[in-house]
Amino acid sequence: MTSIDKQLIQLQAVVPFEQGGQRLDQVAAQLFGEYSRSRLSTWIKEGRLTVDGAVARPRDTVHAGSSLVLDAEQEAQGEWVAQDIELDIVYEDEHLLVIDKPAGLVVHPAAGHADGTLLNALLHHVPDIVNVPRAGIVHRLDKDTTGLMVVAKTLQAQTNLVEQLQKRTVSRIYECISVGVITAGGTIDAPIGRSSSQRQRMAVTDGGKPAITHYRVLERYRSHTHVRVKLETGRTHQIRVHMSHVGYPLVGDPVYAGRFRIPPAASPSLVQSLKEFPRQALHARFLELDHPATGKRMKWESALPDDLVWLLTLLRQDREAFVG
CATH class of the missing domain: 3.30.2350.10 (Pseudouridine synthase)
Known part of the structure; x- marks a missing residue:
């Protein structure tokens, strides 16, 4: 098993004038901003974050000029x-x-x-x-x-x-291949939670957590659509659940795809590829965020993997074979 020494954290700060009279946990979150408020509250309760050498409660008021000392260990x-x-x-x-x-x-x-x-x-x-x-x-x-x-x-x-x-300042953009021909892009705003009938599945449900998915059409085929999807929230299986919910499940999705569909008179290669596609046809294409240390906006792109490229090629050939 991995065994690494605990990380020692020793910090000190003086409460500035403008923060005097506020709760200890609020002041600590501002002075030791690299740690979450919940983590700081735990340390306060454990007596690891003291005020003028004394143990206090998270809700206690602190005065300007007081000395806050954090002496804690970050557990593995x-x-x-x-x-x-x-x-x-x-x-x-x-x-x-x-x-x-x-x-x-x-x-x-x-x-x-x-x-x-x-x-x-x-x-x-x-x-x-x-x-x-x-x-x-x-x-x-x-x-x-x-x-x-x-x-x-x-x-x-x-x-x-x-x-x-x-x-929601992290931008996560995906590409997927959906079953069905989507006429236009849109936004799906539907809460997601555990399915009441099958606990291993997620579902759109009134008691779920808010979930918002934006999607737009990249290319249409005879019975499928290449879609770009942007997540506003990040729920479990969100894209898979939402696209299935609006009637356009992902190719190859073993849980949410529903009835298998192929375009009529499709080539044997396309029929085989659709039937045997080994996974949900979903790829996290773009990622954009502010660098946590510099604040600089950074963006990365990942090319579509070979299996998606091949399926898109077959779908394109199928469409062109039936044009006119």
Whole structure:
């Protein structure tokens, strides 16, 4: 199992005049902004963040000129195995890592996937990442979804990226192949939660969390559409659930695709490719965010993988064969 020393955190700050009279947790969040408010509240309750040498409560008022001292340890976040698994790294610096995830790679250990995941690979590539919550993974892609993911290499970067995701300033744009001919783009605003009938599935449900998906048509074929999708929220299986909800499920989706459809009189190659497409036809194409340390806006692009390119080629040939 991975075993890395705890990270010592020792910081000190004086409460400025304009923050005097505010709650301790509010002031701490402003003075020690690299840590989340919930984490700071925990440290206050544990007596690791003191006011003029005394233990206080998160809701206690602090006065201008008071000395706040943070003396804490950042615990390792899990007992996971570091594994030498090849990563396709698109960008890396001391704060973050952007990878191009292949199909078949599970992001985080879970039942049935105790190891061999992206997290195990990250522990090998960046051993200190064990001290960051969820080993720096701030958003996920499904096992068989390909494309771009950002990973935080430090606690400060993780806090910043989570805030950006919550504020919806991270731009995540996907491309997919949907079953059916979509006439125009649109926005799907429908809450997503666990299916009441099948707990392994997600579904549009009144009691779900808000979920917003924007989509536009890139190219239409006889019975399918190449679609670009932008996520405003990041719910589990969001694109797969939303596109299925509006009647245009993703090709190859084993959970949400519903009835199999092929264009009439299609070539044997296209019929075979549609029937045997091994995964949901979904790729995280573009990723854009503010760098957690410099604030500079950064953007990455991942080319469509070979399996999607090949299927799009067959769909295009099929359409052209029936023009006129």
